Amino acid sequence: MFTDKIDAKDFPKMPGEYRDLLVRVLTIQADCEIGGPHLYVDKLLPGAPDAIKRLVVARTAAEEIDHFRKVMDVASGIGLDLTDLLRHSNRERYVDAFRGEIATWEDYAVFGFLIDRIGRYQMEEFEGGSYAPLDAICPGILSEELGHIENGRQFTAELANGTEDQRRRVQEAIDRWYPKGLDMFGHSGSKRAERYIEWGLKHRTHEEARAEYIAEVNPLIEEMGLQVPDPEANRKFF
């Protein structure tokens, strides 16, 4: 496995496979960072249940925009211009989970609880990785993602402890986002994932990361008295 640390000045000297994989991962990461606020700002910034929750939505959106900015900066170091991602509509997002719209508070809560957690898994892949500028932005982004995840967990738990209607609606949101989340890890046995690991750009295979996520998140869902969805239902990638 490749264990060197690569900087922007080394990038042109790296083999084509490394350059292609780095370009790909930066593009997808930036797309996901800006894709998040595009999902929920329209409806939830004006429509969250109270002013404090609206402020949480605003601050979360700002932090995700800042994550986009940081990834965009890393990309610009290798001559990759990702600014056009700012123009993309939700339909053009790379990852399926970012292609719709979040229009309800329970979907916003569960998105933070389940999907921002996958954002954390993704950033952990880059920590200590071979591309030093990407490694360098991980701690700041991870720290803010942990805040988003905890907000999502608290809001989800609040709804799970709420009225019968709130409980039913938050369970439906879990049922919607759980399979999308598991799919976000990608195909098991992915050859590309093996190449990322070989080049020190990631640490875990898709199936390893997905199994760790399931082991982490299922007990949290059960603690709230909610049902863990069938892990094979409504899935696209296994």
Add this chain to the structure above:
Amino acid sequence: MPTKTIADIDRELHEIVAAVEHAANWGMSHRDEAAAVEHTLDDCEELIRHVMDASVLED
């Protein structure tokens, strides 16, 4: 025709993020002042929409 560079966009995004974070934190610490919080939320929304509609890319 003047065109924004990545550095220009980076600077502008950075300013927007800082302004929204400052406003959101101010609003949270003044939660009892409903009218002021509403005004703060309007400011946050205007700033964030500048990014969401990609007008941050325009000269």
